[in-house]
Amino acid sequence: MSNTPAQSARGAAWGSEEQKRRIRRRYRTDRRLRLYGILAISAAIALLAVLIASLVRTGYTAFVQTKIELAVPLDTRYIDPAKPETGRYRVVVRNAFRALFPDIRSRAQLRQIDKILSSEARFIVRDYVLAHPDQVGKTVTLLLPLSDPFDQLHKKVIPARIPALSDDQIRFFQALMEREIVAQDSGRTVIEIDIHVNPALVQPGDLENGNYGAVLKDSFRSQMTKLGLRPLESVLAPDAAQLLKAHVEARPDVIGRHVRMKIPVSENYDTLFKGSIPMQLNPRFASLEQIKAYESLVERGLLRMPFNWELFLNADSRFPERAGLAGAIKGSFYTLLICFLISFPVGIAAGIYLEEFAPANRLTNLIEVNINNLAAVPSVVFGLLGLAVFLGFFGLPRSAPLVGGMTLSLMTLPTIIIATRAALKGVPPSIREAALAVGASKHQVMLHHVLPLALPGILTGTIIGLAQALGETAPLLLIGMNAFITSASGGILDPATALPTQIYSWADSPERGFVSRTSAAILVLLGFLVLMNAVAIFFRQRFERKW
Secondary structure (H helix, E strand, C coil): CCCCCEEECCCCCCCCCCHHHHHHHHHHHHHHHHHHHHHHHHHHHHHHHHHHHHHHHHHHHHHHHCCCEEEEEECCCCCEEEEEHHHCCCHHHHHHHHHCCCCCCCHHHHHHHCCCCCCCCHHHHHHHHCCCCHHHCCCEEEEEEEEHHHHHHHHCCCCCEEEEHHHHHHHHHHHHHHHCCCCEEECCEEEEEEEECCCCCCCCCCCCCCCCHHHHHHHHHHHHCCCCCCCCCHHCCHHHHHHHHHHHHHHHHHHHCCHHHEEEEEHHHHHHHHCCCCCEEEECCHHHHHHHHHHHHHHHHEECCCECCHHHHHHCCCCCHHHHCCHHHHHHHHHHHHHHHHHHHHHHHHHHHHHHHCCCHHHHHHHHHHCCCCHHCCHHHHHHHHHHHHHHHHCCCCCHEEEHHCCCCCCHHHHHHHHHHHHHCCCCCHHHHHHHHCCCCHHHHHHHHHHHHHHHHHHHHHHHHHHHHHCCCHHHHHHEECCCCCCCCCCCCCCCCCCHHHHHHHHCCCCCCHHHHHHHHHHHHHHHHHHHHHHHHHHHHCCCCCC
């Protein structure tokens, strides 16, 4: 007698409650797995969004540049039409800029105002004259960059004025007010403290030469220590010692005794006591006259913020407003080109031999294991290898893209070999068998039939390996490809830098303007990486065959 459809092969009823519970439990497990996958992808996307948002928030200002629309008279007194390259362009730019402020006569103030304009502006005028020599003797209107502090000020990255007191100083003064030893006296804010007029510092017979500042500081430290506070002498007014001296001269009998006095506080603490936050000029600016001159330019509508093409057209510079990525982009291009020319043919040849022609023996197995191990070796090891072999043994030029490309090719080779072997394994054996059946040799089978079908996978692995090489910093640092390059010209044997090492150099710079340029350079590098990975995906989807 045959089993009914409601019975399983083991005799369990599929419609029973136990089987229904098992099915529900299995469905719940499936839903949990899908949920875990969605959560993992969401977390990855969220982290990527945070990274990109942080870079964009910090680096978007580097893609625009604050410039002034300046009328520059190309005076023949300073520029010889026959020899424009010898012109006194610093004087030309300085006179044109100072003409905007006819009311300022002081030489010191004029020198401070000159610093609003970038010191590189004269080279822009020079390049314009060399490109348009017929303009000498005329007045031309040019867009010239401001110096980095005023560029950052116009972009609202830094303020013109900052708090004069730190958080620690404010907390210290608030603690003094809580202890009710701060008060107003005759319009000034004072602190009541006990002062011990030390006779070792103020001698009765020599009141004029007494060290009243030391007496005041010692007494202040002693009282603050008793109150459990860390003494900050900056709270005392600059004339506090003179007030103590006048008091001692009026009452010499206080020497050697304790006297309670009301000592005035400095101007910033006086402002804080009156309920306002004391402000001071940002140390990045020389004077208030500079700020007033800048504000005058803003009011007259002379400032512009065009797209910063110089970021891509200029090489590196000590001045953030003129620094660009042209040298780094060119160095990365040469480095990747050499890396590709070496690693691509060698990697494919090695992968084909190991997969199709190498005999299965211990030596082959050892080579395969070591190739897999090399793919996991840290990149700094390849940098040390390049330093020892290419620079130390062969004596190749330091900082050259040739050495960088050769070093990165060592790192990329294992990736290409592994990708080549995986792509060859993905070609069905029937392709090989059919080609052999019609009389093709093994080499013909490989070159005419198997390799074209495996090429999309090989190209994908190659591009991914090159994208990894593009973002490597440690190997390039070890071979010296972090040179300060002020020109984008040069060949594969000339000193150069690359995008990762340029980012490293800018990140290490103390100039505030390089912060935004560092983030902008990272965005450019990420853009190249995304582009290379998109090309890899295109090759795979366009040419891949489904079996």
